[in-house]
Amino acid sequence: MPGAEDSRRAEVERLAHQELGEDQAQRERDVEAIRQWLKQTASKDSDSTYRTTILRYLRGCKYSLEKTKAKLDVYYSCKGDNPDMFQGRDPSDPKLRSILKMGLMIPLPGYDPQGRKVIFGRLGAWDPTTQRPEDLFKAAGMVFDALFLDDEQTTIMGIVQANDMTGLTFSHVTSLPLSWSNAC
Known part of the structure; x- marks a missing residue:
């Protein structure tokens, strides 16, 4: 059965x-x-x-x-x-480890009713005065890479992300490099 x-x-x-x-x-x-x-x-x-x-x-x-x-x-x-976002993707790097431990992007267990993986984001949890946005994006990329490499259903059904914007301020947005407006 x-x-x-x-x-x-x-x-x-x-x-x-x-x-x-x-x-x-x-x-x-x-x-x-x-x-x-x-x-x-x-x-x-x-x-x-x-x-x-x-x-x-x-x-x-x-x-x-x-x-x-x-x-x-x-x-x-x-x-x-954009080598700052793609090189040195080592989860044991203290900078990246601290970002990953903050829970900025958390894949939730299971899937939504459409079979998609659900990601919970806490975008205001990072401190732009102590953590580089490049490292933030690098850590996020590592999370997505792990999902897509380890979960075939995610590559077929996709993801949905829900974000908690608590704590997100103008200083977060202005800390992003202007060159990223042309980024990939």
């Missing part, structure tokens, strides 16, 4: 096929095609060949290889243009 977990997995697979056009056999061919394209693109770094990263982008582009390549190009351009 199938359990709730089997039923949920079957529903997620059905939606991946129906909404994203995901086909098991084609999925593996598409992952390999993008992997080969990334290997030929010298500006991409070695983490780009991970299957889960490629699959995340394929799903987000509904399995269009050209759209996937374009999004990966944008991602790697952003990564190169």
